[in-house]
Amino acid sequence: MISNYAGNWGGYGGGCGLGYFSGYGGDFGRMGLLGIGVHAIFWILVILLILVLVHRYRKHNSGSFLGFNHNEALNILREKYARGEIDTEEYEQRRDTLLK
Structure with a gap:
């Protein structure tokens, strides 16, 4: 019975269970493609924020x-x-x- 949980940390299935993309939902993790999309939007917003701040700094x-x-x-x-x-x-x- 213990061997069933050896690679399943916290019961989140798939792979070794250590990475974000290795839980439920196959290769993309618990959030699936939605999680990838949310991450992409987050980083796009971070980059845009940095660009706006640099532009304002240079303009100032x-x-x-x-x-x-x-x-x-x-x-x-x-x-x-x-x-x-x-x-x-x-x-x-x-x-x-x-x-x-």
Whole structure:
């Protein structure tokens, strides 16, 4: 009688009974295809949430990436050019580098 329950943990049938997809319902477990669908929807929602959060973060920081804001760097460059600290050629080279 004990051998009947050796691979049947908690009475949930099929296989060794340890995995989610090994219970009632054959190969797909107790929830069947519905369980797979629920998992797929869950992970799609998690990925969408992450994408929305990243989009809002980038929009809020308006072009900054890892603490470097291109607009701020361009403003500093323009100020140096306006004060005469750099010539036109150097200004254009640095501006082109920042805008790449």
